[in-house]
Amino acid sequence: MAKAKTSTFYIREDFDVGAAIATSAMDLSLYVDPVNKQGLLVRNVDFIWHNSSTKLPVAAAAFQAAIQVHDSVLGTLADLDSQHQVASGSLTGTTSTVTSAQDFFPDRLGMTKGEGRIIVNDTLEIATDANTAVSNMAVCVVLECQVVKLTEKDYIALALQSVADA
Numbered sequence: 001m002a003k004a005k006t007s008t009f010y011i012r013e014d015f016d017v018g019a020a021i022a023t024s025a026m027d028l029s030l031y032v033d034p035v036n037k038q039g040l041l042v043r044n045v046d047f048i049w050h051n052s053s054t055k056l057p058v059a060a061a062a063f064q065a066a067i068q069v070h071d072s073v074l075g076t077l078a079d080l081d082s083q084h085q086v087a088s089g090s091l092t093g094t095t096s097t098v099t100s101a102q103d104f105f106p107d108r109l110g111m112t113k114g115e116g117r118i119i120v121n122d123t124l125e126i127a128t129d130a131n132t133a134v135s136n137m138a139v140c141v142v143l144e145c146q147v148v149k150l151t152e153k154d155y156i157a158l159a160l161q162s163v164a165d166a
Contacts, residue, residue: 002041002118002148011143015126016052017065019133021076026069029122031147037155043116044144045069045087045107049098052138058091060098065130066090067139071119071162077127083161086117086124089139118148120158 015024031040047067049058068077069086078085087107092099126141150158 002039002150002154004041004146005038005149006147008043008144008146011145012140013126014052014138014140015067015128017049017067017128017130017134017137017139019130021127021129023073023075024126024128026124026126026141027122028119028124031145032120032122034120034155034159037150037152039148039150039155039158040119041116041146041148042086042119042143043108043146046142046144047087047089048140048142049089049091049100050138050140052136054136058093058098058134058137060096061093061132061134062095063093063130063132063134063137064090065092065134065137065139066128067141068127069141070125070127071117071121073123073125074127075125077129086119093134116145118150118158119162120150120155121162 013026028040068088070084071086072084074084
């Protein structure tokens with residue numbers, strides 16, 4: 001289906017997490033090219049939760065936080081069975097511990113060569129939310145990916161799928 005044009009590389013971007021649903025765009029226009037039928041194969045997505053001012057881990061406090069990566073603009077956190085969800089993560093804190101037990105990550109999208117989620121949109125939507133404000137909470141989204149070349153038929157099929165039910 002897809003032929004690798006690059007070796008594996010990483011894209012990293014920080015996003016703030018507040019006490020209201022927020023969506024941001026992760027720009028992929030350097031990697032996705034409809035004219036050349038070029039897409040981005042995402043093999044793995046990791047989330048690094050941290051304090052944006054100190055870069056230390058998120059402090060123990062009573063909170064719940066979530067993040068989702070979408071291949072289409074949904075404007076909110078999506079149902080977990082949404083076809084547009086590429087990856088998700090969550091974090092739960094108490095006054096003594098912080099854990100990610102509800103949503104294990106990283107999200108591994110392919111184990112062997114050429115496997116993963118192919119993105120043909122030039123942006124990914126990042127949706128975050130927390131049930132309470134935690135000072136300076138942020139999450140770094142780390143994508144392990146490759147640029148791939150698709151056949152015209154495969155590129156069109158993926159493009160149509162990414163806009164379906166958006």
